[in-house]
Every structure is written in C-alpha cells, then in structure tokens.
Amino acid sequence: MRIDIISVLPELMESPFRTSILKRAMDKGLAEVHFHNLRDFGLGKHRQVDDEPYGGGAGMVMMIEPLDLCISELKSQRNYDEVIYLTPDGETLNQKIANSLSIRKNLIFLCGHYKGIDQRARELHITKEISIGDYVLTGGELAACVLADSVIRLLPGVLNDEQSALTDSFQDNLLSPPIYTRPSEYKGLKVPEVLLSGNSKKIEGWLHDEAVKITQEKRPDLLD
Ligand code: ADE
Numbered sequence: 001m002r003i004d005i006i007s008v009l010p011e012l013m014e015s016p017f018r019t020s021i022l023k024r025a026m027d028k029g030l031a032e033v034h035f036h037n038l039r040d041f042g043l044g045k046h047r048q049v050d051d052e053p054y055g056g057g058a059g060m061v062m063m064i065e066p067l068d069l070c071i072s073e074l075k076s077q078r079n080y081d082e083v084i085y086l087t088p089d090g091e092t093l094n095q096k097i098a099n100s101l102s103i104r105k106n107l108i109f110l111c112g113h114y115k116g117i118d119q120r121a122r123e124l125h126i127t128k129e130i131s132i133g134d135y136v137l138t139g140g141e142l143a144a145c146v147l148a149d150s151v152i153r154l155l156p157g158v159l160n161d162e163q164s165a166l167t168d169s170f171q172d173n174l175l176s177p178p179i180y181t182r183p184s185e186y187k188g189l190k191v192p193e194v195l196l197s198g199n200s201k202k203i204e205g206w207l208h209d210e211a212v213k214i215t216q217e218k219r220p221d222l223l224d
Contacts, residue, residue, distance in 0.1 A: 001104065001155055002032045004074050006067075007111040008049055010035035012141040022149060025158040026059050033148065036074070041066040050114050059115035067110070067121040074108060075125075082127045083108040086140030087116065090129030093147060095170035097130065100149075103152035109147065111140030154180065173222045177210035 006015060015021055017033050025031045042049045043065055049062040071083060083105035091097065101107065110117070110126070122129075132143040152158060152166050169176040180191040196207045215222050 001030070001152070002034070003109060003148055004034045004036060004107070005109045005148070006036045006038055006070055007139070007141055007144070008038045008113050009139060009141055010037050011143050016145045016149065021158060022152055025155060028157065030155050030157050031152045033218070036070055038066050038070055041069040044079040053115060057141065059113050062110070062113060062117040062121070064118040064120045065190045067117060069125060070106065071110070071125045077108055080106045081106050083110065083119065083125050084128045084130055085110045085112060085122065085126045087112050088134070088136050089131050089132050090131040092134070093130050093132050093150065095168070096100050098150040098154060109144045111144050113139040174211040175215045175219060177207040177214065189193045
C-alpha cells in the first residue's frame with residue numbers, strides 16, 4: 001500500500017512513521033508513506049496556499065490552485081483508489097472504514113488547515129471525507145496519522161500472530177475482554193480462576209462472555 005499525505009506541516013507527522021510497528025511496516029516494504037508539502041505548490045514568491053474567504057468571516061481558506069496542482073501531479077503518476085480529506089465534518093472513522101481502506105493500493109490523505117479547503121477542491125478531487133471524532137483539531141495532520149495507523153496495522157504481515165488484528169476490539173463488534181499477566185495475585189486482586197485452568201474451551205467461552213458483558217456495559221450501541 002502507498003499513502004501520499006498532503007499537508008502544510010508534514011514535519012508534524014514524521015515521528016509516528018519512524019517508530020515501532022509503522023516503521024517496521026515501512027522497512028518491510030508493506031507500506032510506503034510519502035509526504036508532500038503543499039507550500040511547494042503555493043502561488044508566487046511567498047508560496048501562498050491560503051486566502052480570505054469570499055463573503056467575509058474569520059479564518060483563512062486553503063486555495064484551490066495549490067491543492068489542484070499537487071493532487072493532479074500525484075494522479076498523473078498513478079491511479080488512486082481514494083482521495084481522502086481529513087475534516088471534522090467527514091464520516092466518523094471506525095473499524096469498518098479502516099478495514100475497507102486496508103485492501104486498497106494507493107491512497108491520498110489531504111490534511112485541512114485554517115477554516116478548511118475551497119469547496120471546489122472537494123468537488124474536483126475528494127472521494128471520501130473522514131473525521132476522527134466530534135472535536136476540532138488544529139489541522140488534519142494528527143487525524144491523518146490516526147487514519148494511517150488504523151489502516152497500516154491491518155496489512156498482512158504488519159502484525160505478528162500475538163498482535164493479530166483479528167482479535168481486536170471492534171473486529172466482531174465486541175470490545176476486548178479483560179486481560180491479565182503475572183503475578184496471579186497482586187495486593188489481594190486475583191486473576192480469574194478460569195484463566196489459570198488450562199482448559200482452553202472453558203477459557204474461550206469465558207472470554208467471549210466477558211466481551212459481551214463489557215460491550216453491554218460500555219458500548220451497548222455496538223450490539224444493536
Ligand atoms: N481536522 C480538524 N479536526 C479534525 C477531526 N476531528 N478529524 C479529522 N480531521 C480534522
């Protein structure tokens with residue numbers, strides 16, 4: 001999978017891709033992430049990328065020309081499955097969206113800034129709009145990292161068996177059951193007997209029952 005991320009602040013996103021599991025995915029060639037500084041496509045001497053909104057109002061708007069130039073250049077090099085705009089008014093990211101993107105080959109993520117992008121950029125290029133939650137960030141960069149992380153970890157070979165994404169919360173609409181490691185007792189708090197029993201059938205049943213119980217308590221909407 002290849003992800004091209006367009007931003008006015010690409011340096012904000014470097015470290016998540018240089019560390020741990022995402023780094024390993026890149027080193028193994030399972031994912032490629034390329035950053036594009038929108039300012040390289042900015043207009044004039046000052047490489048302008050934003051301007052005041054028509055009709056007035058606070059905040060600046062990301063201009064159509066730099067966005068169109070940057071996205072068109074990428075599109076001339078390969079076919080993209082989706083051009084995704086990270087924005088608080090997009091569809092809220094969930095595991096189903098991450099799963100569906102993880103089987104795509106080439107993706108563009110566009111990070112919004114200021115008040116947002118000129119509407120015509122949406123009409124010309126954007127195929128999907130994604131929000132990471134009902135709150136407003138200073139820009140789309142952190143949201144792009146969250147989206148990339150949720151997708152890249154699902155690529156075959158990125159996680160090992162113990163980390164398998166198939167047992168994640170949400171993959172079967174259930175939250176994860178409680179987990180424990182040594183010691184079996186700490187400050188009087190004991191690991192449930194069944195987990196020490198060695199009876200894998202019983203353990204599996206218990207884990208499933210706990211997952212359903214926790215989901216009922218915390219996220220009953222997932223069971224609907
Ligand atoms: N940009 C600013 N806030 C955002 C959010 N919640 N999700 C995605 N992009 C954003």
